[in-house]
């Protein structure tokens with residue numbers, strides 16, 4: 001895409017591969033892994049991320065929407081694609097036509113699949129163990145077992161559940177432990193069918209990595225060879241602050257360049273609502289990125305960006321297309337023209353390799369890293385660094 005505004009998200013393919021290798025190292029051999037590339041690969045660009053992972057050995061990819069899966073198929077992805085959201089009859093036909101694998105949560109979905117399938121269909125069966133979002137109730141397990149034993153068309157390949165609080169999976173008495181304990185009878189039930197059981201999201205995977213380096217036997221995490229469904233970890237962030245066994249590197253850098261620099265007098269205000277008033281004569285850098293690009297307005301007057309390897313505070317309200325930084329202490333009495341087009345990093349790495357983490361930015365925006373990454377707007381082009389020509 002032609003770029004007239006130099007605001008973009010740089011995607012480090014090298015870091016993505018390094019994170020994927022860390023996850024695979026934690027998985028060891030013979031473990032089911034479904035990297036989650038839903039929501040445009042957490043904002044990173046699903047086609048390129050999926051192509052990279054497939055090239056690096058992934059054989060399954062996780063999406064939420066049928067539409068996301070169709071896009072991957074149209075881009076030539078050959079991996080198994082798990083569709084997590086569910087489907088109606090029309091959706092089921094699309095899933096089958098494009099050889100995707102449905103994650104099923106209701107009897108109605110099973111009936112729909114039976115009615116539209118001509119050939120045998122692989123199915124992953126989801127159970128609710130406490131998230132209370134999607135999935136069969138646990139007491140349906142026996143009936144479902146009988147159903148799959150008798151079904152000519154539907155072939156059960158996996159049972160799964162989703163952790164509501166994966167960051168506590170390291171504890172043997174936390175909510176995750178309770179969920180896993182509740183899921184164990186289901187796993188036992190379907191053992192004779194030789195299916196995978198997948199549970200662990202980034203929090204669960206990181207917990208397994210932590211107990212493994214401490215050589216501890218965990219009552220629940222080591223109980224089965226639980227399959228992995230990594231999302232956030234793949235994109236370089238820890239699901240909880242106290243995890244460190246896996247070395248993860250942020251994949252996305254959100255950056256722009258200075259549009260212009262204004263000199264303002266003490267007492268003058270900046271931006272809508274006049275919420276920031278200069279206490280001294282100040283130099284204000286105007287940068288062409290705003291809340292329409294996914295840089296949350298809640299960060300107004302709180303956040304800071306990396307500018308000339310220093311933290312420059314965001315001053316005044318973040319606008320739809322612009323924000324302003326106080327760079328007085330950084331540029332001093334320099335000719336402002338010298339600083340036009342200077343790089344500004346909102347999260348990720350600057351040219352010197354120093355990191356401003358999306359986690360820090362998320363705290364200021366009163367949100368989580370998952371939201372900060374997936375919020376980066378459609379009009380921000382993704383630049384892939386180190387993308388292999390496949």
Ligand SMILES: Cc1ncc(COP(=O)(O)O)c(C=O)c1O
Nearest residue numbers: 036162201202203229230231232
């Ligand atoms: C069903 C399911 N599995 C796995 C994940 C990945 O979670 P995380 O990004 O915490 O690794 C998600 C994300 O929301 C999910 O919905």
